[in-house]
Amino acid sequence: MAALFVLSLGTGPLRAADPLKADGFGGRSDALVDRWRAIVASYPIPQPPASGVTEILPTETPEQINAKIANAQEGAVFLIKASAANTPTVYRRWSVTPKKNQKFYGQLGTDGKTRLITLKGSVDKTPGVEGITWTRDEGAERWWCTETGPLGRNPQFERFPKGYQRNAYGRVVVIDGHRPLNHYDDQAAVAGKEDGFFLDDANDRLYLGFKPDGKSVELMTDVDCFKAAEGVEIYNFKVQHYANPIQAYPVRIGEKGRAEYLEISHNHAGAIQFATGAIIRNCLLTHNLQQGYGGGGSKPHDALLEGNEISFNNTDLGKGKFTEWWESGGGKIAFAENTSLRNNYVHDNAGPGIWYDIANGRDAFPVMAEGNICERNTTGGMWQELGYVAIFRGNYSRNNPKSAQILIAEAGASEKFVPTIPGGSVYGNIAEIHSADQSGIAFRVMTKAQRGNGPGGEYFVRNYSIHHNHIVHRIAGGKSGALGVGKQPIPDAFVRQQLPYGNNHFDANIYHVPVGTAKTGTYWTWGSMKTFEQFQADGHEAHGSVIEDGATWQDMTPPPVPPVPAVSGTATDPVLTGTTEPAAMILVYEGTKLIATACADDTGKWSAKLTGLSVGSHTLKVAAADPAKNVSGYSTVTAGIDK
Secondary structure, X not given: OOOOOOOOOOOOOOOOOOOOOOOOOOOOXXXXXXXXXHHHOOOOOOOOOOOOEEEEOOOOOHHHHHHHHHXXXXXXXXXXXXXXXXXXXXXEOOOEOOXXXXXXXXXXXXXXXXXXXXXXXXXXXXXXXXXXXXXXXXXXXXXXXXXXXXXXXXXXXXXXXXOOEOOOOOOXXXXXXXXXXXXXXXXXXXXXXXXXEEEEOOOOEEEEOOOOOOXXXXXXXXXXXXXXXXXXXXXXXXXXXXXXXXXXXXXXXXXOXXXXXXXXXXXXXXXXXXXXXXXXXXXXXXXXXXXXXXXXXXXXEOOXXXXXXXXXXXXXXXXXXXXXXXXXXXXXXXXXXXXEEEOOEEEOOOOOOEEEEOOXXXXXXXEXXXXXXXXXXXXXXXXXXXXXXXXEEOOEEEOOOOOEEEEXXXXXXXXXXXXXXXOOEEEOOEEEEOOOOOEEEEEEOOOHHHHOEEOOXXXXXXXXXXXXXXXXXXXOOOEEEEEOOOOOOOOHHHHHHHHXXXXXXXXXXXXXXXXXXXXXXXXXXXXXXXXXXXXXXXXXXXXXXXXXXXXXXXXXXOOOOOOOOEEEEOOOOEEEEEEOOOOOEEEEEEOOEEEEEEEOOOOOEEEEEOOOOOOEEEEEEEEEEOOOOOEOOOEEEEEEEXX
């Protein structure tokens, strides 16, 4: 077991939440989220180089744009221009195939931060636009468009039965830019329906159940916005209304590619996919009809998703939405190694928030979730499912119903049980329980027939240590420990055989519970619901404790100032190494710009590689942030770059 450590977590009274306030997509904010937003606001917004840039103009057709990109060299830089300064501009039916190492910048407003360029995969069917007219069917409450363009089903859209995805069409109609409609089976069924449309392939008509006067009408048509290519970088765009099929994404970042400061919303399935070595930073992935991010088919290694807001995905289609337990919500990653989701705000998705599922974290290359905030996702906060080694540290996961705030499900360290092989760990997190259907931090247990095998061997809950976390019960309910699948009971004998054999344990955690329930409350499960004393009798929490302050506890104490780090590495890519509070997130600033982050391990050690700095001497400030985004003071270090 790792050496015990003490977190600087306060025990003062709960501070009244700031008034809830709307963001551009109906999001919410409070003091915790405001602190996260203050950190994210320090990420630098990418700016195009002053010279050597090829401009793309809104007067160019999609064919001309594709030819310009195809005829350019690898590594070419493109600036996609607005029609005029500070004028929002739409490039419709944008679909390009970049070359290796090409870079694409959307023009910003003169304030240096307003995104002006929107890339859309749709055609405009708004009444009165480009001669579009809508005609009412005589005697029926339905209207049809006289100019629909190419229609019909793409077989890709129906690769899965409707039990997984009830809306089989990628070509969804969107009203007023943000309200997708469900597809009905025929024109009679859609009559009078405010939430639906019908595509009549035989007669080349698009039907609505209402008169669309005064509303914008757009029909998703194109699948790809940016196809994947090695080293491609994409900055400063809005991406909307692509007809990407199930488990597919309009923006695909290839190996060693980057995507920063994108807003990807209202697309048919996912928002963005990434491959090995990719970085996805400071993006808004919201209101996509399946999920935000994905790393399944790309099998990403050494990738980083950092500082993104991932929200309200799979929430807009009502009866047509994806099931919350299959592949939906914030996003899902498979077959990844040494990949991290760091400092993201993942909220209000229909499905889990952070989801590692299928063969992630083999051997000595774990997957990580560190420094994230997850809340109000409908089927749990963050999962490691059917995989191997994961590290969840420094996260704040709260009020995610129907599952655990942090869940380890059928995941273990190695093909065969060897106690000396490093396993997964969950430490330095805060997990808040707000209703009886929520769990804090838990294992999920399945029989061998249920869980199966993967490329690293049998999926088995093995070698996991849950330590030095704060589990906060805001109500007299919820649980931590070993869970079953759905409503299937787990016999005591099965749990006692599997989990101790797998070397899984809870220790040194602090449980904050309502007044009067520390002795009698059954907040723990290990085959059956147990009191804390009974949980200890099962071999857990020798150093754990229970405090009756669940209704009021809150972390308001910043970590200590980190000691001045050491500088090592090369003269072109220096590395900072140092110590801080275990599980704290390190923030490295040059001036007001956040240029690097890292997360400390359970001994407090951390390292951060510095990239992209100019030649010369750089004075850097180093701070630490805890799971509640309380930020310490700064230490100062100088790093020299000699290229």
